[in-house]
Amino acid sequence: MAKMTLEQLRKLREEKRQELSRREVEGKEIQLIVGMGTCGIAAGAKQTFDAIVDAVKEFGLGEEIVIRQTGCMGLCYVEPTVEVVAPGMPAVIYGKMTSDTARDLVRKHLVEHKLLDSHIYDRPAVDIIKK
């Protein structure tokens, strides 16, 4: 371990704060939920999750979005799956979301407010969609 300077300590604190902020739910209306069942992980959901975190950071959306993980959504044949819930947009489950397409998802759905048509596979269960 190299000796840390006070400046590095401040930077580390800021990084940790941002990391914690990603998990905070309060005051955030947009949710990105990554399917992390065995099927998802086997198909690369961890890499997808990381790519989403990077993309959210890149587009400066960290304060508005909560990124969570869940289990299998029942769409094992199109893993990795990502559910997106955002106000003013239909709740959608995207499939085949590899780490390469994750950035496109964040850009198109959350920045341009358009659906990423080629990856839509389902909508979330009706009981969790707000009417």
Next chain:
Amino acid sequence: MCDFILDIVQNAVEAGAGRVSLDLVEDDAALRVTVEDDGRGMSPEERRRALDPFYTDGTKHRGRKVGLGIPFLVQAVEQAGGRWSIDSEKGKGSRVSFVFPKGNVDCPPLGDVPGLFVSALCFPGSHEMAIRRRRTKTAGAAALDYELGRGEIAEAVGGFERGSSLALLREYLESQETD
């Protein structure tokens, strides 16, 4: 040994000090520690009684009937063939110094230095604390030389109240102790 040091630092903080300093200097032969504060200090009579384990002023910790910090330290230092001194002036502050010869079989192990500094910095209050850590190159370890200021550390980690801040502080202090 860190436990002894922490007790003395706690005494300094609880003496209402605005400024506390802790020097921890180590070489092949000895470990030298000095804790100095500008708190309320002790009269010659109080200083004498501070060596009595069954004496406490009864105000800092209500219901406690013993004051073991200084007596235990003195016992350990004398058992290890070291030296100690307490200089104090009422209303001006106190200075506690001690030296442990590392070659003596009764010299206690140094212990967890980053843990000591975390605990010392986290005593509540608005006082400033300066910690100086020196170690000349010894047979088993490289030289160390760094200083910590309570105010700037608190600013960097965002205060000492949250567990996440303390984890960061610990990480920082452990990095300072690396060769």
